[in-house]
Structure formats: C-alpha cells, structure tokens
Amino acid sequence: MSAPQYPGYAPAPAAAKTNGLAIAALVSSFFISLLGIILGHIALNQIKTTGESGRGLAIAALVIGYASIAVAIIAFVVIGVAAANR
Template structure:
C-alpha cells in the first residue's frame, strides 16, 4: 500500500515588472511637467504592448503634468490681465 504523493501548493505568480518610464514620468512630472507628460504617454503605450505594471504611475504622471501646465497658464493669464488692468 503506497501513500499518495503530496503535491503542495503551486508557486506564487511572479509580480509584474514595473515600467521604468512610468516611474521616470511620475518623478519628472513634479519638476518638468512637459517631460512627465511625454514620458507618461510613451510609458502607457509600452505598458499596453508589453503587459508590464505601472499603468497607474503613468496616469498619475499625466494628471500631474496636465494640471501643472493648466495652473501655469491660468497664473500667467491672470498676471498679464492684472498688469494690463493697471496700465
């Protein structure tokens, strides 16, 4: 009488590698918004084709980059409008 073979658990699936450009996009979006936007779009395209992780990082970089540029434009228009009103 032989005992049944214990098979154990299946190994845990490997964690998806995070896209390097997504990380770079997020970091750069705090300093150079336009670079964060460009890298974020490239990272999203790479993530779509390779299946890597980091989609949330790339989207966060895009949001931060676009909001920063929008705030800068609003600030510049406001300052110019204020200067024109004081003439």
C-alpha cells in the first residue's frame, strides 16, 4: 500500500548539495590563509560548472584569506619600520 496522492501537491525538491571544497576553504582560511584562497577559487569554479550550493562559503573564505594576508603584510611593514627607527 502506497501513500495517498493528493492533487496539487508536488514532492519537495531535494536540497542542493553543498560543495565540499567551499567548506574546506572556509575552515582552512582561518588557519592557512593561502590554502583557503586557493580552495576558494577552485570551489567557485566547481560551483559555477556543477550548480552546487556553497558560493557564499567560498566567497567568505576568499574574503577572510585575502584580509588575513593583507593584515599580515601591514603588520610586517609596521614592525619593520618600528625596528628600523630604534
């Protein structure tokens, strides 16, 4: 015996699969910024071709990765200038 079919109701669509590289990019961007950036770009390319979800995760990984590298460069420059002026 199968479940009754009601007119006007379609089965719920399956949830889109989240790209695994997008998740890995976001997690790794907190620890190894360069890896997060690389994985984020690869994930965006895969998401574009496969239609998976996770675009926001990949973009967040890129933003965090690039911001971390920019902060590190600024910190090195400031420390270098401070050390040179001693």
